[in-house]
Amino acid sequence: MTEDVRRVFRMDNEVLAFRFTATLSDRAGMAPRERLTDPARLKMWLQATGLDATDVSLTDLKDAVELREVIYRIGSAIAAGEQPDSKDVRTLNTVAAAGHAKAALEGDLAGWHLTETTPVGDALGVLATDAIHILGGPDRSRIKNCEGPGCAGLFLDTSRGANRRWCSMNTCGNKVKKARLAGS
Known part of the structure:
Protein backbone atom coordinates (compact mmCIF):
# COMPACT_ATOMS: atom_id res chain seq x y z
CA MET A 1 0.00 0.00 0.00
CA THR A 2 1.44 3.37 -1.00
CA GLU A 3 0.67 6.57 0.83
CA ASP A 4 -1.08 9.48 -0.88
CA VAL A 5 1.44 12.32 -1.14
CA ARG A 6 -1.23 14.95 -0.41
CA ARG A 7 -2.15 13.24 2.86
CA VAL A 8 1.48 13.12 3.96
CA PHE A 9 2.76 16.52 2.76
CA ARG A 10 1.47 20.03 2.33
CA MET A 11 1.95 20.76 -1.35
CA ASP A 12 0.07 24.06 -1.58
CA ASN A 13 2.93 26.57 -1.32
CA GLU A 14 3.67 28.19 -4.67
CA VAL A 15 7.39 28.52 -3.85
CA LEU A 16 9.13 25.15 -4.21
CA ALA A 17 11.78 25.88 -1.56
CA PHE A 18 9.10 26.97 0.94
CA ARG A 19 7.01 23.88 0.09
CA PHE A 20 10.11 21.92 1.07
CA THR A 21 10.37 23.72 4.44
CA ALA A 22 6.77 22.64 5.11
CA THR A 23 7.95 19.03 5.42
CA LEU A 24 8.30 20.01 9.08
CA SER A 25 4.92 21.40 10.08
CA ASP A 26 3.51 23.10 13.15
CA ARG A 27 6.91 24.68 13.79
CA ALA A 28 5.58 27.15 16.33
CA GLY A 29 3.29 24.63 18.00
CA MET A 30 3.84 22.43 21.01
CA ALA A 31 4.89 19.42 18.91
CA PRO A 32 6.34 20.12 15.46
CA ARG A 33 5.55 17.29 13.04
CA GLU A 34 8.39 15.80 11.01
CA ARG A 35 7.10 14.48 7.70
CA LEU A 36 10.48 13.34 6.31
CA THR A 37 10.67 10.39 8.67
CA ASP A 38 12.67 8.07 6.43
CA PRO A 39 14.34 7.94 3.00
CA ALA A 40 11.15 6.62 1.37
CA ARG A 41 9.27 9.74 2.46
CA LYS A 62 20.15 13.93 6.69
CA ASP A 63 21.46 16.30 4.00
CA ALA A 64 17.91 17.16 2.91
CA VAL A 65 16.78 17.95 6.46
CA GLU A 66 19.87 20.13 6.97
CA LEU A 67 19.12 22.06 3.76
CA ARG A 68 15.46 22.42 4.71
CA GLU A 69 16.39 23.95 8.05
CA VAL A 70 18.96 26.28 6.44
CA ILE A 71 16.31 27.55 4.00
CA TYR A 72 13.83 27.98 6.86
CA ARG A 73 16.28 29.90 9.07
CA ILE A 74 17.32 32.22 6.25
CA GLY A 75 13.70 32.81 5.20
CA SER A 76 12.60 33.48 8.77
CA ALA A 77 15.47 35.91 9.30
CA ILE A 78 14.50 37.80 6.15
CA ALA A 79 10.81 37.81 7.19
CA ALA A 80 11.86 39.34 10.52
CA GLY A 81 13.99 41.99 8.80
CA GLU A 82 17.21 40.44 10.10
CA GLN A 83 20.45 39.33 8.43
CA PRO A 84 20.63 35.59 7.84
CA ASP A 85 23.46 33.70 9.50
CA SER A 86 26.51 33.69 7.20
CA LYS A 87 27.12 29.96 7.84
CA ASP A 88 23.59 29.19 6.62
CA VAL A 89 24.15 31.31 3.51
CA ARG A 90 27.42 29.47 2.77
CA THR A 91 25.67 26.12 3.17
CA LEU A 92 22.86 27.17 0.84
CA ASN A 93 25.32 28.38 -1.80
CA THR A 94 27.42 25.21 -1.50
CA VAL A 95 24.42 22.92 -1.97
CA ALA A 96 23.23 24.95 -4.97
CA ALA A 97 26.68 24.84 -6.60
CA ALA A 98 27.02 21.08 -6.08
CA GLY A 99 23.87 20.22 -8.05
CA HIS A 100 24.09 19.16 -11.69
CA ALA A 101 20.40 19.00 -12.62
CA LYS A 102 19.43 20.23 -16.06
CA ALA A 103 16.13 21.89 -16.83
CA ALA A 104 14.22 20.22 -19.63
CA LEU A 105 10.98 20.76 -21.50
CA GLU A 106 9.15 17.46 -21.84
CA GLY A 107 5.94 17.75 -23.80
CA ASP A 108 4.15 20.73 -22.31
CA LEU A 109 5.88 20.60 -18.92
CA ALA A 110 9.13 21.84 -17.51
CA GLY A 111 11.06 19.19 -15.63
CA TRP A 112 14.48 18.26 -14.34
CA HIS A 113 17.03 15.73 -15.49
CA LEU A 114 19.12 14.51 -12.56
CA THR A 115 22.45 12.74 -12.97
CA GLU A 116 22.60 9.01 -12.34
CA THR A 117 25.51 9.36 -9.92
CA THR A 118 24.11 12.03 -7.55
CA PRO A 119 20.36 12.35 -8.12
CA VAL A 120 19.48 13.46 -4.60
CA GLY A 121 22.34 15.96 -4.48
CA ASP A 122 21.09 17.31 -7.82
CA ALA A 123 17.55 17.58 -6.46
CA LEU A 124 18.81 19.38 -3.36
CA GLY A 125 20.76 21.70 -5.68
CA VAL A 126 17.51 22.58 -7.46
CA LEU A 127 15.84 23.32 -4.10
CA ALA A 128 18.79 25.44 -2.95
CA THR A 129 18.82 27.35 -6.24
CA ASP A 130 15.09 27.99 -5.99
CA ALA A 131 15.62 29.26 -2.45
CA ILE A 132 18.42 31.58 -3.60
CA HIS A 133 16.18 33.07 -6.30
CA ILE A 134 13.38 33.82 -3.85
CA LEU A 135 15.49 34.77 -0.82
CA GLY A 136 17.67 37.13 -2.83
CA GLY A 137 15.20 38.19 -5.49
CA PRO A 138 13.09 41.28 -6.01
CA ASP A 139 10.24 39.93 -3.85
CA ARG A 140 12.49 39.31 -0.86
CA SER A 141 10.57 41.89 1.20
CA ARG A 142 7.38 39.86 0.69
CA ILE A 143 8.69 36.76 2.48
CA LYS A 144 6.68 36.12 5.64
CA ASN A 145 6.12 33.57 8.37
CA CYS A 146 2.54 32.37 8.72
CA GLU A 147 0.60 33.80 11.66
CA GLY A 148 -1.63 30.71 11.84
CA PRO A 149 -1.80 28.94 15.20
CA GLY A 150 1.37 26.91 15.61
CA CYS A 151 2.37 27.16 11.94
CA ALA A 152 5.13 29.77 11.31
CA GLY A 153 5.58 28.34 7.78
CA LEU A 154 7.25 30.48 5.14
CA PHE A 155 5.32 31.96 2.25
CA LEU A 156 5.64 34.69 -0.35
CA ASP A 157 2.95 37.34 0.11
CA THR A 158 1.76 38.08 -3.41
CA SER A 159 -1.35 39.97 -2.30
CA ARG A 160 -1.81 43.44 -3.75
CA GLY A 161 -1.64 45.14 -0.36
CA ALA A 162 1.12 42.84 0.96
CA ASN A 163 -1.13 42.13 3.94
CA ARG A 164 -1.53 38.37 3.76
CA ARG A 165 -1.12 36.70 7.15
CA TRP A 166 -1.40 32.97 6.48
CA CYS A 167 0.57 30.51 4.39
CA SER A 168 -2.70 29.16 3.04
CA MET A 169 -6.27 30.28 3.42
CA ASN A 170 -7.35 26.64 3.04
CA THR A 171 -5.45 25.52 6.13
CA CYS A 172 -4.23 28.16 8.57
CA GLY A 173 -6.65 30.88 7.46
CA ASN A 174 -9.62 28.54 7.90
CA LYS A 175 -8.42 27.49 11.37
CA VAL A 176 -8.34 31.12 12.46
CA LYS A 177 -11.77 31.87 10.98
CA LYS A 178 -13.31 28.76 12.58
CA ALA A 179 -11.84 29.73 15.95
CA ARG A 180 -13.31 33.23 15.60
CA LEU A 181 -16.74 31.83 14.75
CA ALA A 182 -16.63 29.43 17.68
CA GLY A 183 -15.73 32.29 20.00
CA SER A 184 -18.55 34.59 18.81
Missing part, protein backbone atom coordinates in the same frame (compact mmCIF):
# COMPACT_ATOMS: atom_id res chain seq x y z
CA LEU A 42 11.97 12.00 1.01
CA LYS A 43 11.82 10.04 -2.24
CA MET A 44 8.02 10.43 -2.28
CA TRP A 45 8.26 14.21 -1.77
CA LEU A 46 10.95 14.61 -4.43
CA GLN A 47 8.92 12.58 -6.94
CA ALA A 48 5.79 14.64 -6.21
CA THR A 49 7.69 17.81 -7.05
CA GLY A 50 9.20 16.51 -10.27
CA LEU A 51 12.63 15.80 -8.80
CA ASP A 52 12.51 12.09 -9.43
CA ALA A 53 15.48 10.76 -7.44
CA THR A 54 15.55 6.98 -7.64
CA ASP A 55 17.67 5.91 -4.67
CA VAL A 56 17.54 7.85 -1.40
CA SER A 57 19.82 6.95 1.50
CA LEU A 58 19.85 7.89 5.19
CA THR A 59 22.73 10.27 4.41
CA ASP A 60 20.61 11.90 1.68
CA LEU A 61 17.79 12.30 4.18
Whole structure:
Protein backbone atom coordinates (compact mmCIF):
# COMPACT_ATOMS: atom_id res chain seq x y z
CA MET A 1 0.00 0.00 0.00
CA THR A 2 1.44 3.37 -1.00
CA GLU A 3 0.67 6.57 0.83
CA ASP A 4 -1.08 9.48 -0.88
CA VAL A 5 1.44 12.32 -1.14
CA ARG A 6 -1.23 14.95 -0.41
CA ARG A 7 -2.15 13.24 2.86
CA VAL A 8 1.48 13.12 3.96
CA PHE A 9 2.76 16.52 2.76
CA ARG A 10 1.47 20.03 2.33
CA MET A 11 1.95 20.76 -1.35
CA ASP A 12 0.07 24.06 -1.58
CA ASN A 13 2.93 26.57 -1.32
CA GLU A 14 3.67 28.19 -4.67
CA VAL A 15 7.39 28.52 -3.85
CA LEU A 16 9.13 25.15 -4.21
CA ALA A 17 11.78 25.88 -1.56
CA PHE A 18 9.10 26.97 0.94
CA ARG A 19 7.01 23.88 0.09
CA PHE A 20 10.11 21.92 1.07
CA THR A 21 10.37 23.72 4.44
CA ALA A 22 6.77 22.64 5.11
CA THR A 23 7.95 19.03 5.42
CA LEU A 24 8.30 20.01 9.08
CA SER A 25 4.92 21.40 10.08
CA ASP A 26 3.51 23.10 13.15
CA ARG A 27 6.91 24.68 13.79
CA ALA A 28 5.58 27.15 16.33
CA GLY A 29 3.29 24.63 18.00
CA MET A 30 3.84 22.43 21.01
CA ALA A 31 4.89 19.42 18.91
CA PRO A 32 6.34 20.12 15.46
CA ARG A 33 5.55 17.29 13.04
CA GLU A 34 8.39 15.80 11.01
CA ARG A 35 7.10 14.48 7.70
CA LEU A 36 10.48 13.34 6.31
CA THR A 37 10.67 10.39 8.67
CA ASP A 38 12.67 8.07 6.43
CA PRO A 39 14.34 7.94 3.00
CA ALA A 40 11.15 6.62 1.37
CA ARG A 41 9.27 9.74 2.46
CA LEU A 42 11.97 12.00 1.01
CA LYS A 43 11.82 10.04 -2.24
CA MET A 44 8.02 10.43 -2.28
CA TRP A 45 8.26 14.21 -1.77
CA LEU A 46 10.95 14.61 -4.43
CA GLN A 47 8.92 12.58 -6.94
CA ALA A 48 5.79 14.64 -6.21
CA THR A 49 7.69 17.81 -7.05
CA GLY A 50 9.20 16.51 -10.27
CA LEU A 51 12.63 15.80 -8.80
CA ASP A 52 12.51 12.09 -9.43
CA ALA A 53 15.48 10.76 -7.44
CA THR A 54 15.55 6.98 -7.64
CA ASP A 55 17.67 5.91 -4.67
CA VAL A 56 17.54 7.85 -1.40
CA SER A 57 19.82 6.95 1.50
CA LEU A 58 19.85 7.89 5.19
CA THR A 59 22.73 10.27 4.41
CA ASP A 60 20.61 11.90 1.68
CA LEU A 61 17.79 12.30 4.18
CA LYS A 62 20.15 13.93 6.69
CA ASP A 63 21.46 16.30 4.00
CA ALA A 64 17.91 17.16 2.91
CA VAL A 65 16.78 17.95 6.46
CA GLU A 66 19.87 20.13 6.97
CA LEU A 67 19.12 22.06 3.76
CA ARG A 68 15.46 22.42 4.71
CA GLU A 69 16.39 23.95 8.05
CA VAL A 70 18.96 26.28 6.44
CA ILE A 71 16.31 27.55 4.00
CA TYR A 72 13.83 27.98 6.86
CA ARG A 73 16.28 29.90 9.07
CA ILE A 74 17.32 32.22 6.25
CA GLY A 75 13.70 32.81 5.20
CA SER A 76 12.60 33.48 8.77
CA ALA A 77 15.47 35.91 9.30
CA ILE A 78 14.50 37.80 6.15
CA ALA A 79 10.81 37.81 7.19
CA ALA A 80 11.86 39.34 10.52
CA GLY A 81 13.99 41.99 8.80
CA GLU A 82 17.21 40.44 10.10
CA GLN A 83 20.45 39.33 8.43
CA PRO A 84 20.63 35.59 7.84
CA ASP A 85 23.46 33.70 9.50
CA SER A 86 26.51 33.69 7.20
CA LYS A 87 27.12 29.96 7.84
CA ASP A 88 23.59 29.19 6.62
CA VAL A 89 24.15 31.31 3.51
CA ARG A 90 27.42 29.47 2.77
CA THR A 91 25.67 26.12 3.17
CA LEU A 92 22.86 27.17 0.84
CA ASN A 93 25.32 28.38 -1.80
CA THR A 94 27.42 25.21 -1.50
CA VAL A 95 24.42 22.92 -1.97
CA ALA A 96 23.23 24.95 -4.97
CA ALA A 97 26.68 24.84 -6.60
CA ALA A 98 27.02 21.08 -6.08
CA GLY A 99 23.87 20.22 -8.05
CA HIS A 100 24.09 19.16 -11.69
CA ALA A 101 20.40 19.00 -12.62
CA LYS A 102 19.43 20.23 -16.06
CA ALA A 103 16.13 21.89 -16.83
CA ALA A 104 14.22 20.22 -19.63
CA LEU A 105 10.98 20.76 -21.50
CA GLU A 106 9.15 17.46 -21.84
CA GLY A 107 5.94 17.75 -23.80
CA ASP A 108 4.15 20.73 -22.31
CA LEU A 109 5.88 20.60 -18.92
CA ALA A 110 9.13 21.84 -17.51
CA GLY A 111 11.06 19.19 -15.63
CA TRP A 112 14.48 18.26 -14.34
CA HIS A 113 17.03 15.73 -15.49
CA LEU A 114 19.12 14.51 -12.56
CA THR A 115 22.45 12.74 -12.97
CA GLU A 116 22.60 9.01 -12.34
CA THR A 117 25.51 9.36 -9.92
CA THR A 118 24.11 12.03 -7.55
CA PRO A 119 20.36 12.35 -8.12
CA VAL A 120 19.48 13.46 -4.60
CA GLY A 121 22.34 15.96 -4.48
CA ASP A 122 21.09 17.31 -7.82
CA ALA A 123 17.55 17.58 -6.46
CA LEU A 124 18.81 19.38 -3.36
CA GLY A 125 20.76 21.70 -5.68
CA VAL A 126 17.51 22.58 -7.46
CA LEU A 127 15.84 23.32 -4.10
CA ALA A 128 18.79 25.44 -2.95
CA THR A 129 18.82 27.35 -6.24
CA ASP A 130 15.09 27.99 -5.99
CA ALA A 131 15.62 29.26 -2.45
CA ILE A 132 18.42 31.58 -3.60
CA HIS A 133 16.18 33.07 -6.30
CA ILE A 134 13.38 33.82 -3.85
CA LEU A 135 15.49 34.77 -0.82
CA GLY A 136 17.67 37.13 -2.83
CA GLY A 137 15.20 38.19 -5.49
CA PRO A 138 13.09 41.28 -6.01
CA ASP A 139 10.24 39.93 -3.85
CA ARG A 140 12.49 39.31 -0.86
CA SER A 141 10.57 41.89 1.20
CA ARG A 142 7.38 39.86 0.69
CA ILE A 143 8.69 36.76 2.48
CA LYS A 144 6.68 36.12 5.64
CA ASN A 145 6.12 33.57 8.37
CA CYS A 146 2.54 32.37 8.72
CA GLU A 147 0.60 33.80 11.66
CA GLY A 148 -1.63 30.71 11.84
CA PRO A 149 -1.80 28.94 15.20
CA GLY A 150 1.37 26.91 15.61
CA CYS A 151 2.37 27.16 11.94
CA ALA A 152 5.13 29.77 11.31
CA GLY A 153 5.58 28.34 7.78
CA LEU A 154 7.25 30.48 5.14
CA PHE A 155 5.32 31.96 2.25
CA LEU A 156 5.64 34.69 -0.35
CA ASP A 157 2.95 37.34 0.11
CA THR A 158 1.76 38.08 -3.41
CA SER A 159 -1.35 39.97 -2.30
CA ARG A 160 -1.81 43.44 -3.75
CA GLY A 161 -1.64 45.14 -0.36
CA ALA A 162 1.12 42.84 0.96
CA ASN A 163 -1.13 42.13 3.94
CA ARG A 164 -1.53 38.37 3.76
CA ARG A 165 -1.12 36.70 7.15
CA TRP A 166 -1.40 32.97 6.48
CA CYS A 167 0.57 30.51 4.39
CA SER A 168 -2.70 29.16 3.04
CA MET A 169 -6.27 30.28 3.42
CA ASN A 170 -7.35 26.64 3.04
CA THR A 171 -5.45 25.52 6.13
CA CYS A 172 -4.23 28.16 8.57
CA GLY A 173 -6.65 30.88 7.46
CA ASN A 174 -9.62 28.54 7.90
CA LYS A 175 -8.42 27.49 11.37
CA VAL A 176 -8.34 31.12 12.46
CA LYS A 177 -11.77 31.87 10.98
CA LYS A 178 -13.31 28.76 12.58
CA ALA A 179 -11.84 29.73 15.95
CA ARG A 180 -13.31 33.23 15.60
CA LEU A 181 -16.74 31.83 14.75
CA ALA A 182 -16.63 29.43 17.68
CA GLY A 183 -15.73 32.29 20.00
CA SER A 184 -18.55 34.59 18.81
